[in-house]
Amino acid sequence: MSGDARRLSPVDVVIVGGGWAGSIMAKEMTEAGRSVVMLERGPDRSTAADGAYPASIDELEGNFRYRLFQDLSKNTVTIRNNSQQTALPYRRMAAFLPGEGVGGAGLHWSGVHFRIAPDDLRLRSRVIEKYGRAFIPEGMNLQDYGVTYEELEPFFDKAEKVFGTSGEAYRVNGQVVGRGNVFAPSRSDHFPLPALKDVYTAHIFRKAAEEAGFHPYSLPAANASQQYVNPYGVQMGPCNFCGYCSGYACYMYSKASPNVNILPVLRRHPLFELRSSSHVLKVELDADGRRATGVTYLDADGQECMQPAEIVILAAFQFHNVRLMLLSGIGRPYDPARNEGVVGRNFVYQNVTTSTVWLDRGVETNQFIGAGGGGVAFDDFNSENFDHGPLGFVGGSPVWVNQAGVKPIGAAHVGGPPGTPRWGSAWKAGTIDTYRHSLRIDAHGANMAYRDVYLDLDPTWKDTCGQPLLRMTFDWKDNDIRMNRYVVDRIGDVAKAMDARQVHLVRREFGSPFDTRQYQTTHLGGGAVMGEDPGTSALNRYLQSWDVHNVFVIGANAFPQGTGYNPTGMVAALAYWAAHHIRVTYLAHPGPLAG
Amino acid sequence: MQGLAGVAACGTVPAFGASAATRPPYAPRFFNAPQWDFLIAACARLIPADIHGPGALALDVPRFIDMQMQTPYGHGAGWYLAGPFMQGADNLGYQLPYTPRDLYQRGITGMNAHATTRHGRPFAALAPAVQDDLLRAAEQGSLVFDEVPSAVFFEQLLANVMEGAFSDPIHGGNTGLGGWTMLGFPGARADFMDWVDRYGAHYPLGSVSISGERA
Ligand SMILES: Cc1cc2nc3c(=O)[nH]c(=O)nc-3n(C[C@H](O)[C@H](O)[C@H](O)COP(=O)(O)OP(=O)(O)OC[C@H]3O[C@@H](n4cnc5c(N)ncnc54)[C@H](O)[C@@H]3O)c2cc1C
Ligand code: SF4
Numbered sequence: 001m002s003g004d005a006r007r008l009s010p011v012d013v014v015i016v017g018g019g020w021a022g023s024i025m026a027k028e029m030t031e032a033g034r035s036v037v038m039l040e041r042g043p044d045r046s047t048a049a050d051g052a053y054p055a056s057i058d059e060l061e062g063n064f065r066y067r068l069f070q071d072l073s074k075n076t077v078t079i080r081n082n083s084q085q086t087a088l089p090y091r092r093m094a095a096f097l098p099g100e101g102v103g104g105a106g107l108h109w110s111g112v113h114f115r116i117a118p119d120d121l122r123l124r125s126r127v128i129e130k131y132g133r134a135f136i137p138e139g140m141n142l143q144d145y146g147v148t149y150e151e152l153e154p155f156f157d158k159a160e161k162v163f164g165t166s167g168e169a170y171r172v173n174g175q176v177v178g179r180g181n182v183f184a185p186s187r188s189d190h191f192p193l194p195a196l197k198d199v200y201t202a203h204i205f206r207k208a209a210e211e212a213g214f215h216p217y218s219l220p221a222a223n224a225s226q227q228y229v230n231p232y233g234v235q236m237g238p239c240n241f242c243g244y245c246s247g248y249a250c251y252m253y254s255k256a257s258p259n260v261n262i263l264p265v266l267r268r269h270p271l272f273e274l275r276s277s278s279h280v281l282k283v284e285l286d287a288d289g290r291r292a293t294g295v296t297y298l299d300a301d302g303q304e305c306m307q308p309a310e311i312v313i314l315a316a317f318q319f320h321n322v323r324l325m326l327l328s329g330i331g332r333p334y335d336p337a338r339n340e341g342v343v344g345r346n347f348v349y350q351n352v353t354t355s356t357v358w359l360d361r362g363v364e365t366n367q368f369i370g371a372g373g374g375g376v377a378f379d380d381f382n383s384e385n386f387d388h389g390p391l392g393f394v395g396g397s398p399v400w401v402n403q404a405g406v407k408p409i410g411a412a413h414v415g416g417p418p419g420t421p422r423w424g425s426a427w428k429a430g431t432i433d434t435y436r437h438s439l440r441i442d443a444h445g446a447n448m449a450y451r452d453v454y455l456d457l458d459p460t461w462k463d464t465c466g467q468p469l470l471r472m473t474f475d476w477k478d479n480d481i482r483m484n485r486y487v488v489d490r491i492g493d494v495a496k497a498m499d500a501r502q503v504h505l506v507r508r509e510f511g512s513p514f515d516t517r518q519y520q521t522t523h524l525g526g527g528a529v530m531g532e533d534p535g536t537s538a539l540n541r542y543l544q545s546w547d548v549h550n551v552f553v554i555g556a557n558a559f560p561q562g563t564g565y566n567p568t569g570m571v572a573a574l575a576y577w578a579a580h581h582i583r584v585t586y587l588a589h590p591g592p593l594a595g
Numbered sequence: 596m597q598g599l600a601g602v603a604a605c606g607t608v609p610a611f612g613a614s615a616a617t618r619p620p621y622a623p624r625f626f627n628a629p630q631w632d633f634l635i636a637a638c639a640r641l642i643p644a645d646i647h648g649p650g651a652l653a654l655d656v657p658r659f660i661d662m663q664m665q666t667p668y669g670h671g672a673g674w675y676l677a678g679p680f681m682q683g684a685d686n687l688g689y690q691l692p693y694t695p696r697d698l699y700q701r702g703i704t705g706m707n708a709h710a711t712t713r714h715g716r717p718f719a720a721l722a723p724a725v726q727d728d729l730l731r732a733a734e735q736g737s738l739v740f741d742e743v744p745s746a747v748f749f750e751q752l753l754a755n756v757m758e759g760a761f762s763d764p765i766h767g768g769n770t771g772l773g774g775w776t777m778l779g780f781p782g783a784r785a786d787f788m789d790w791v792d793r794y795g796a797h798y799p800l801g802s803v804s805i806s807g808e809r810a
Binding site: 053054055057058059060064065066071072073076079080081085086087088089090091092093094197198199200203238240241242243244251363364365366368369407408409411412413422423424425428429431432435436460461462464513514515516517 | 640641642643645647648668671672673674675676677679681683684685686687688689690727730734753754756757758760761762763765766774775777778779780781783785786787788790791792794795796797798805
């Protein structure tokens with residue numbers, strides 16, 4: 001904090017970031033009677049303004065000018081594949097698309113809303129039990145989360161009810177109740193809404209997966225299949241499969257977002273104050289660095305302010321949380337040479353490849369129809385649902401058709417079948433054929449954590465505030481490539497049952513580095529992970545900093561390694577879990593909750 | 596057979612041509628005359644008019660690109676353009692200090708210089724097959740311009756051409772919704788409640804734009 005920072009009047013809780021994590025924590029803290037200030041660096045946003053029909057139904061602005069996403073010109077990351085390279089700035093949006101503004105990426109995500117596979121929460125223990133310690137590849141930092149599915153179940157249930165999630169259960173309270181995912185753990189209740197209808201491509205996939213002997217189920221979707229009122233009293237309308245889901249605010253009020261599902265209630269709460277266009281620079285610590293005193297931020301006028309608070313909650317998104325910890329000196333930075341230190345350790349991503357199947361030219365696949373979270377998946381090769389022993393890799397991958405609505409600029413980039421030129425008459429013919437008659441199948445694999453894949457501060461490049469950019473050192477590893485290739489072969493088995501005219505299976509290739517120019521997902525994880533050992537985790541199992549007890553860090557940064565699922569269901573459950581323990585224990589007895 | 600829908604769309608190609616001819620000519624604001632000639636010639640090769648549907652010229656893609664150059668995007672909004680600038684492996688992405696406007700200025704100069712050196716005439720004056728060869732060479736990165744690798748310029752151009760052909764006409768391209776009709780995209784309808792489970796059936800309604808224009 002510089003000398004001329006304006007010192008504001010203290011509050012109980014300051015929250016950095018206005019996405020799902022921040023909004024859930026703000027709701028919980030105000031329910032506990034605490035005053036909350038939420039600082040969001042982007043603009044204020046709402047469905048009424050940012051999701052108005054038809055102006056918002058604009059693919060160029062939504063998916064190619066990134067209207068609702070982070071402004072990279074001010075702040076980005078640097079990336080390299082290994083620590084021998086010089087990391088270079090991520091100058092244009094491509095591989096991942098961080099959000100910005102009130103609602104965060106939750107305003108314009110897709111809506112696939114998963115719990116977690118119980119085995120994934122204790123993957124290290126499970127792998128050792130099943131295959132022995134020697135099965136873990138050299139250099140893989142495999143860890144447990146330090147929390148069990150049974151402990152998290154009430155919070156998964158709560159998050160689904162707040163989000164208005166559509167899906168079909170398999171087992172509720174131990175009883176088989178429906179045609180849901182046979183591999184999913186038992187639930188305390190059904191999904192709040194029935195599953196969305198299958199779009200045609202998902203319907204074809206469901207039939208073919210069944211024929212191939214797998215166990216398809218409807219993707220759990222935070223896109224409302226019917227009208228819904230959530231426990232906070234806010235209303236959602238039924239999703240109409242508009243196809244403008246991922247990258248857009250939902251004009252139907254059907255896709256769950258902090259803006260629709262939580263903030264309308266918070267904005268009216270006397271204990272809550274939202275300050276948008278407020279960019280947090282760092283968490284301030286007391287003299288011995290054991291307690292946070294508040295945060296310093298730049299307000300909308302560029303004035304530096306110090307917001308004192310009893311509790312600081314970082315909810316700025318996975319890698320922004322890690323960067324704020326590094327900039328503030330919270331927790332010991334990770335040192336890959338010694339595999340010691342915790343902040344920046346176990347940085348992970350999502351290991352996705354997409355294969356394409358062309359059907360008969362008499363069949364229209366209508367790919368423009370779709371909901372972001374809708375589709376059909378099978379989990380036969382996810383998590384520990386299959387025997388890895390003879391396969392020799394750790395991790396797995398759900399397989400799915402998740403047609404969120406393919407739009408024409410996107411289709412033009414996809415182009416035609418392999419071998420089609422990228423422009424000219426042949427490109428036109430191939431693109432039209434592919435757009436009208438194909439379907440796309442994802443292997444949405446887990447990415448394991450490795451000793452030499454990590455986050456730290458870049459020595460060269462800075463943001464517009466003069467603070468160092470975060471540096472990502474990331475590449476795909478053989479274990480994860482072998483997993484992907486095995487699962488994509490199973491996609492080949494499904495495609496055989498499809499009456500396909502042509503099939504193009506896309507596998508991750510050995511020796512082909514992580515490519516920052518290709519969109520993959522925004523499912524970045526780890527870097528400030530939770531766990532039971534302060535030597536390998538930055539946060540305890542309540543997402544509380546081991547070192548500075550009044551700092552809680554909520555987000556996918558807490559995942560010790562990746563999972564086959566999309567992250568947000570887990571992030572929301574962890575937020576409710578942490579909030580519960582803050583409310584029940586920490587508020588009355590501030591101090592370390594574990595250890 | 597549903598594929599006939601594509602042929603039906605082609606039937607409308609002359610109509611796009613005709614309406615283009617009756618519109619007042621567009622006066623570019625960013626590109627100068629030789630640059631504009633290049634852009635028109637290159638667009639015509641990247642998306643030619645053919646039996647599959649209208650080409651980039653009937654869709655007013657050059658107009659779209661010129662209009663984009665006036666927007667914050669044209670000036671590099673949203674791109675991190677702080678130095679220092681260092682080149683690295685291709686997979687680490689774009690590392691030049693240039694905005695889209697800069698890339699067009701430098702790229703077109705480079706393309707025309709190559710055309711003139713090799714063939715004695717600027718790009719726009721060459722035969723289509725020769726233009727295609729030059730575009731392919733640029734795509735493969737085998738041309739070297741002063742400050743911009745030809746592949747970087749080509750990718751910028753191709754991306755903007757695709758955007759111009761298929762974005763909402765509000766941005767100046769996709770004239771008459773011809774790009775959408777060719778693909779079979781219904782545009783801003785964005786409501787498929789009644790079609791989501793009509794499996795395999797051709798969607799019957801034509802495209803509509805944000806401003807309410809119908810194909
Ligand atoms: C296109 C897209 C589709 C997706 N689809 C899915 C899906 O189907 N299923 C799924 O599970 N997940 C999906 N995700 C991921 C999902 O959006 C994220 O997991 C989720 O939104 C994370 O919530 P969060 O609150 O942790 O972070 P965010 O939503 O990113 O919110 C963090 C907020 O903090 C703000 N912030 C950052 N730094 C600062 C600072 N220094 N000061 C002040 N504010 C700051 C940011 O501006 C941002 O608004 C998708 C993401 C994208 C981009
Ligand atoms: S697909 Fe459904 S949930 Fe998604 S934006 Fe459209 S109406 Fe909303």
